[in-house]
Amino acid sequence: MSEARASVAESPLKTLRRLLQLGRPYWFWYVGLVLGTMAMAGLEVLAMDAVKRMINAATSKSMQLLIEGIVIGLAGFLGSEVIAFFVSYFGELLNHISVMRLQTKLVSKLTRAKMEALQEYHSGDVIARINDSANAAQAGLNSQIRQVLHQALSVIFYMAYLVHLDRALSVGTLALSILMPAIVTPLSKKLRELYTAQHQAHARKNSFIQDSVQGSEVVRAFSLSQRLSQKFRAIYDEILGYSRRIVLLNVVVGHTQFVVIIGGILFVLGYGGLRVARGILDLGSVVVFLFCFERVAWPLSQLVRTWPELQNSIVQAGRAFELFDLPEESYLPERIETERVDGMSSADLASSIRVSGRAGIEMEGVRFAYSEGQDVLKGFSLTVEPGKMTALVGPSGSGKSTVLKLILRLYEPTEGRILCQGIPIDEMTVSDWRSLTGYVSQDPYLFSGTLMENIRYGRLEASDDEVIEAAKAANIHDFIMSTPDGYQTKIGERGVRLSGGQRQRVSIARALLKDPLILILDEPTSSLDSESELAVQQALDRLMAGRTTIVVAHRLSTIRDADKIVYLEDGEIQEVGTHMQLMAARGKYHRMYQALLLDRELQDDQKMASYEIDSLEGVMA
Ligand SMILES: Nc1ncnc2c1ncn2[C@@H]1O[C@H](COP(=O)(O)OP(=O)(O)OP(=O)(O)O)[C@@H](O)[C@H]1O
Numbered sequence: 001m002s003e004a005r006a007s008v009a010e011s012p013l014k015t016l017r018r019l020l021q022l023g024r025p026y027w028f029w030y031v032g033l034v035l036g037t038m039a040m041a042g043l044e045v046l047a048m049d050a051v052k053r054m055i056n057a058a059t060s061k062s063m064q065l066l067i068e069g070i071v072i073g074l075a076g077f078l079g080s081e082v083i084a085f086f087v088s089y090f091g092e093l094l095n096h097i098s099v100m101r102l103q104t105k106l107v108s109k110l111t112r113a114k115m116e117a118l119q120e121y122h123s124g125d126v127i128a129r130i131n132d133s134a135n136a137a138q139a140g141l142n143s144q145i146r147q148v149l150h151q152a153l154s155v156i157f158y159m160a161y162l163v164h165l166d167r168a169l170s171v172g173t174l175a176l177s178i179l180m181p182a183i184v185t186p187l188s189k190k191l192r193e194l195y196t197a198q199h200q201a202h203a204r205k206n207s208f209i210q211d212s213v214q215g216s217e218v219v220r221a222f223s224l225s226q227r228l229s230q231k232f233r234a235i236y237d238e239i240l241g242y243s244r245r246i247v248l249l250n251v252v253v254g255h256t257q258f259v260v261i262i263g264g265i266l267f268v269l270g271y272g273g274l275r276v277a278r279g280i281l282d283l284g285s286v287v288v289f290l291f292c293f294e295r296v297a298w299p300l301s302q303l304v305r306t307w308p309e310l311q312n313s314i315v316q317a318g319r320a321f322e323l324f325d326l327p328e329e330s331y332l333p334e335r336i337e338t339e340r341v342d343g344m345s346s347a348d349l350a351s352s353i354r355v356s357g358r359a360g361i362e363m364e365g366v367r368f369a370y371s372e373g374q375d376v377l378k379g380f381s382l383t384v385e386p387g388k389m390t391a392l393v394g395p396s397g398s399g400k401s402t403v404l405k406l407i408l409r410l411y412e413p414t415e416g417r418i419l420c421q422g423i424p425i426d427e428m429t430v431s432d433w434r435s436l437t438g439y440v441s442q443d444p445y446l447f448s449g450t451l452m453e454n455i456r457y458g459r460l461e462a463s464d465d466e467v468i469e470a471a472k473a474a475n476i477h478d479f480i481m482s483t484p485d486g487y488q489t490k491i492g493e494r495g496v497r498l499s500g501g502q503r504q505r506v507s508i509a510r511a512l513l514k515d516p517l518i519l520i521l522d523e524p525t526s527s528l529d530s531e532s533e534l535a536v537q538q539a540l541d542r543l544m545a546g547r548t549t550i551v552v553a554h555r556l557s558t559i560r561d562a563d564k565i566v567y568l569e570d571g572e573i574q575e576v577g578t579h580m581q582l583m584a585a586r587g588k589y590h591r592m593y594q595a596l597l598l599d600r601e602l603q604d605d606q607k608m609a610s611y612e613i614d615s616l617e618g619v620m621a
């Protein structure tokens with residue numbers, strides 16, 4: 001990741017080009033802004049000329065010159081102010097519109113990006129890229145480029161005007177003006193490096209804060225709070241270190257500029273005064289030089305300051321664009337239509353399966369690795385009968401969830417095929433395929449929002465009644481009704497106010513509402529208390545009834561009910577059969593089942609024991 005970032009920083013021109021491309025739909029706004037900025041700079045110079053006329057009017061006591069000066073001055077000042085108003089208004093508006101467009105594009109990209117590519121990034125980093133980087137990128141495009149343009153035009157127009165007034169004095173003025181950026185540029189370069197480092201540290205800090213919030217239970221359970229505080233302090237010290245140097249450099253830069261300005265004023269007054277005394281120059285021009293010196297020197301040094309800021313924005317834009325470059329899940333209907341001999345489209349294939357109501361799944365020689373060279377599945381083959389329940393069991397890390405993720409097409413196999421009713425599932429678009437599947441994950445994610453919304457994610461067009469019906473079937477209705485606002489109760493990030501069993505039932509309700517042909521279920525490893533276990537079990541039974549179900553099973557009851565049990569180890573199938581067959585075979589499954597049973601009895605014993613102790617204590621008291 002850091003390499004990618006570095007490569008982005010190395011080709012700012014490419015990023016700038018993409019940034020400009022992004023603004024293409026608004027090109028007429030930009031043309032307007034550029035023209036406005038040019039007019040503004042021109043009118044400012046005109047106003048200066050009015051100052052010259054007015055002062056010369058005073059020294060030569062010419063009423064005519066004074067009136068000319070006033071008229072030109074008013075036109076120049078007022079004109080440039082009116083234009084400045086429009087330029088600022090539309091410039092800022094464009095900025096907001098562009099940020100919104102960029103962020104919308106990024107969010108939509110994220111929902112299509114391949115999981116394995118996205119997982120390389122910490123979620124906090126992704127969020128920072130969408131929020132801060134997209135903001136900075138657009139600020140760069142819209143306000144900094146505009147500033148750079150204004151500053152550059154000011155310098156050019158003013159210098160042209162000054163050369164016209166007095167060549168000798170203008171050469172001196174320009175030389176002194178250049179002194180400023182000459183001193184400031186190297187410092188600015190250093191500043192830019194510091195800004196980049198500081199941004200990276202900030203991103204790390206954000207990821208860290210997010211971990212601390214989302215992992216708050218782990219932090220408490222393992223008493224990690226002190227260790228985390230230390231780590232946080234270290235990151236903060238680093239950020240502070242950068243800030244200290246940034247502030248120092250900024251102050252040095254500011255004061256250098258001040259000294260140069262004073263020097264310039266003295267030069268114009270001294271040398272200009274001399275030329276007035278010699279009769280080469282009029283007083284009005286000297287005063288104009290005095291004004292203009294600042295107006296050349298400032299934009300010049302501002303230019304030098306804005307430039308690194310613009311570069312910083314480009315670095316930020318690069319961070320945002322990196323997300324655009326993530327590979328996407330394959331939504332390739334064109335390829336599919338041309339390749340199939342029967343000319344059936346992805347949607348046709350999906351609906352043919354849906355209409356047949358049968359969805360058997362076949363995995364043939366599937367090979368898959370999360371990271372190259374480390375195969376999790378090595379030529380995996382499995383048949384899932386339509387309408388039947390197939391349970392995957394096996395030790396932790398054996399690849400059970402991975403099989404599910406491949407069927408869901410969260411990942412694509414590196415070798416082999418997955419078929420549904422004989423149709424390779426990758427001949428359908430991901431969305432067509434997923435219209436047939438429902439998924440209840442090991443750790444169901446609830447979105448921030450209401451309970452009603454969370455269940456409705458199963459089928460967006462479902463009515464309130466249908467949602468409630470699903471909730472009832474999932475045994476979660478009574479709980480929902482006991483919350484303060486019922487279905488309108490809001491839940492926080494990751495559904496913090498719901499227990500594990502409740503979250504599962506909400507996610508079962510979601511799947512029930514979707515009513516998919518194929519159900520993909522990853523049972524949580526954590527055991528629930530027996531009451532919620534029963535509630536979840538009932539809900540699951542209703543959900544699985546009559547559907548092709550592939551379940552990673554951890555609960556004894558689910559395993560026993562399965563039509564077919566597949567025992568996995570190290571990504572390879574060791575045993576296949578019904579519960580009875582596998583028990584009779586007395587192999588690995590038999591051993592696992594005995595262990596589960598023992599575990600279950602132990603838990604029950606413990607519960608019993610603690611109950612007895614409780615009641616004993618009750619009696620003693
Ligand atoms: N996102 C991922 N990136 C890299 N490796 C992963 C990822 N997810 C799983 N793995 C690895 O793949 C292997 C199989 O993991 P998988 O989640 O399929 O196991 P599992 O059988 O579902 O285990 P459990 O019963 O604990 O849920 C493990 O070695 C795991 O470390």
Ligand SMILES: [Mg+2]
Pocket residue numbers: 400401402442522552
């Ligand atoms: Mg798993």
